[in-house]
Amino acid sequence: MTEQTIKIVIVDDHQVVIDGFMARLQLEPDIEVIGTASNGLEALDTVSYLQPDVILMDISMPIMNGIDATEQIKKTLPNAKVLMLTMHDNREYIMKVMQVGAMGYMLKEISAEKMVQAIKTVNQGATYFCETTSQTIFTQTSSPVKSPDINPLSRREERVLKHVAEGLSSKQIAKALEISYRTVETHRQNIKHKLELHSTAELAKYALEKGLIK
Structure with a gap:
């Protein structure tokens, strides 16, 4: 050294x-x-x-x-x-x-x-x-401090969530976003943790409410 x-x-x-x-x-x-x-x-x-x-x-x-x-x-x-x-x-x-x-x-x-x-x-x-x-x-525009509407997800996590809500599997999401299966799984766990949601149905509901899917 x-x-x-x-x-x-x-x-x-x-x-x-x-x-x-x-x-x-x-x-x-x-x-x-x-x-x-x-x-x-x-x-x-x-x-x-x-x-x-x-x-x-x-x-x-x-x-x-x-x-x-x-x-x-x-x-x-x-x-x-x-x-x-x-x-x-x-x-x-x-x-x-x-x-x-x-x-x-x-x-x-x-x-x-x-x-x-x-x-x-x-x-x-x-x-x-x-x-x-x-x-x-x-x-990104600055959000008011402690606003209850702050979006905790990154742009990549939003894209993963959108695909999850559309019913795609982790393997399909990995192919669509050109990232590894392991990375998709990590994103999914991070999304659940940040949003304090546990099921795919809850994630889909959140995505719908936030306008990520129609």
């Missing part, structure tokens, strides 16, 4: 995601993953002990989410550089992330090249927001 090597800690509650990120980064000679954590609370101890240069932080995790974890980390380690990696391109999430001191925000589907670029950018003290996130920030 050289002096220029960027030390990384990855925080995510899905081991398959951690493995995927590690596989992307292990080919980079100037980046080294020195530790992982599976939730925000575990991240506090791991980051405090290992003192990484950059922390790749998921948002939706059990025990303690990534936003709360980032806020706590920044209190004890104000120079910590947190880069959010998430499925959500929702404006509300992005604003919260910026408020607690994260230095970057990008979707998990980002290319390995862009991920490396983001890590190096925040390591140098600059902020990094992926193209999709930037578009979300500047094109």
Whole structure:
């Protein structure tokens, strides 16, 4: 390991995601993953002990989410550089992330090249927001604070929900959106969690009420 090597800690509650990120980064000679954590609370101890240069932080995790974890980390380690990696391109999430001191925000589907670029950018003290996130920030109109009508779904999740409501299977949705079956299943679980709905019928009703289907 050289002096220029960027030390990384990855925080995510899905081991398959951690493995995927590690596989992307292990080919980079100037980046080294020195530790992982599976939730925000575990991240506090791991980051405090290992003192990484950059922390790749998921948002939706059990025990303690990534936003709360980032806020706590920044209190004890104000120079910590947190880069959010998430499925959500929702404006509300992005604003919260910026408020607690994260230095970057990008979707998990980002290319390995862009991920490396983001890590190096925040390591140098600059902020990094992926193209999709930037578009979300500047094109979505700002909603009133605590409005009960805020849509918690990302644009991709809305498209998945629309197809679910139309009766398509996960396999058919994956083909229609040109994404993997696993990604569709992840979106479906995230949608149910965000909307606090449990059945396909409830999802279809919500989609109809929101005008996603006619």
